[in-house]
Amino acid sequence: MRRLLASPDFRAGFVEMLPACIGLIPFGLVCGVGASAAGASWLSALGMSAIIFSGAAQILAGQMLAGGAPLAIIVLTCSVLGLRFLMYSAAMAPYLTALPPRWQKALAFLLTDQAFAAAIRRFNASDDPRAGAQHFLGAGMALYLCWQVTNMTGYFAGNVIPAAWSLEFAVPLCFLALVAPLLRDMPNIVAAGVAGIAVVVLGGLPMKLNLIAAGVVGIIVGTLADLMRERWTRR
Amino acid sequence: MDATLKLWVVILVVGLLNYLSRLSFIAVFARRTMPPLLARALKYVPAAMLTALIVPMIGADPAAGHTLAFNPRIVAAAIAGVVAFYTRSSLWTMGTGMAALWVLQAVS
Numbered sequence: 453m454r455r456l457l458a459s460p461d462f463r464a465g466f467v468e469m470l471p472a473c474i475g476l477i478p479f480g481l482v483c484g485v486g487a488s489a490a491g492a493s494w495l496s497a498l499g500m501s502a503i504i505f506s507g508a509a510q511i512l513a514g515q516m517l518a519g520g521a522p523l524a525i526i527v528l529t530c531s532v533l534g535l536r537f538l539m540y541s542a543a544m545a546p547y548l549t550a551l552p553p554r555w556q557k558a559l560a561f562l563l564t565d566q567a568f569a570a571a572i573r574r575f576n577a578s579d580d581p582r583a584g585a586q587h588f589l590g591a592g593m594a595l596y597l598c599w600q601v602t603n604m605t606g607y608f609a610g611n612v613i614p615a616a617w618s619l620e621f622a623v624p625l626c627f628l629a630l631v632a633p634l635l636r637d638m639p640n641i642v643a644a645g646v647a648g649i650a651v652v653v654l655g656g657l658p659m660k661l662n663l664i665a666a667g668v669v670g671i672i673v674g675t676l677a678d679l680m681r682e683r684w685t686r687r
Numbered sequence: 688m689d690a691t692l693k694l695w696v697v698i699l700v701v702g703l704l705n706y707l708s709r710l711s712f713i714a715v716f717a718r719r720t721m722p723p724l725l726a727r728a729l730k731y732v733p734a735a736m737l738t739a740l741i742v743p744m745i746g747a748d749p750a751a752g753h754t755l756a757f758n759p760r761i762v763a764a765a766i767a768g769v770v771a772f773y774t775r776s777s778l779w780t781m782g783t784g785m786a787a788l789w790v791l792q793a794v795s
Binding site: 471540 | 688690691693694695696697698699700701702704705706708709710711712713714717721724726727728729730731732733734735736737738739740741742743744745760763764767768769771772775776777778779780781782784785788789792
């Protein structure tokens with residue numbers, strides 16, 4: 453462990469993630485505030501950030517719990533949201549096959565939107581899987597620590613933050629930081645556009661079912677757009 | 688169901704599903720290739736799912752009683768979106784988005 457913490461790749465990963473961590477501070481605070489608003493105890497708030505470890509799922513679960521949605525609907529909506537981890541996992545897999553299983557299990561736990569974006573850039577830049585894995589572990593640990601601290605701070609000190617700061621706006625901003633860079637590619641633009649319109653049109657559905665419905669419609673139409681583009685370019 | 692128990696069931700089930708999704712192709716299906724249609728569809732999960740979350744949050748939600756009149760959140764989000772597109776940085780997106788919202792709220 454000490455040797456790992458001293459390795460330059462681990463440290464580089466940790467340090468390179470710090471700016472992203474600063475950007476995530478407001479998001480983490482809002483998640484903590486949301487857990488407190490949903491009536492969670494401090495231990496279950498910590499459970500949300502430490503076990504779920506996904507801001508989008510935590511916010512959504514908190515809102516749906518507070519709104520009295522049934523358990524099955526909450527789990528269903530959060531698991532569709534979590535499907536993106538399947539894609540990240542598949543994209544990371546080729547770089548991690550050379551590693552021992554316990555490394556793979558540890559790294560998988562730290563796979564988040566932000567860590568994935570950083571890791572893919574890094575793995576593309578070097579061919580040493582072990583160095584890449586140590587870098588990913590450093591980046592993931594920085595995010596994990598930052599996430600627990602900011603969530604707990606938000607839980608306990610959230611009521612000190614003035615409402616005029618509109619801190620809850622940090623949540624859509626965090627998602628925008630992930631989505632906007634994807635809009636360089638036609639099917640992604642279609643998927644986002646359709647999902648964005650569908651979520652408003654379906655706004656009347658109960659229990660926030662419009663989120664999952666709009667997401668699924670966006671995924672399907674985006675996939676169709678991708679298939680059609682391929683047919684046209686092949687001609 | 689008791690609210691505390693319900694919350695813990697959500698934490699454990701969603702946490703487990705998230706972990707299994709994260710682990711899936713790294714460890715469990717490492718020797719398999721993903722079915723091509725699934726691989727294609729999963730590429731669009733982040734854009735579709737995250738946009739479905741963003742839009743109601745920036746106030747384009749008729750159910751929340753917003754009008755189509757000037758909404759500082761939509762303008763601030765548009766500015767932040769352009770910054771995110773070019774910088775790909777969560778720090779810059781957060782900084783410009785929050786600053787834009789504060790300025791727009793102060794002047795409107």
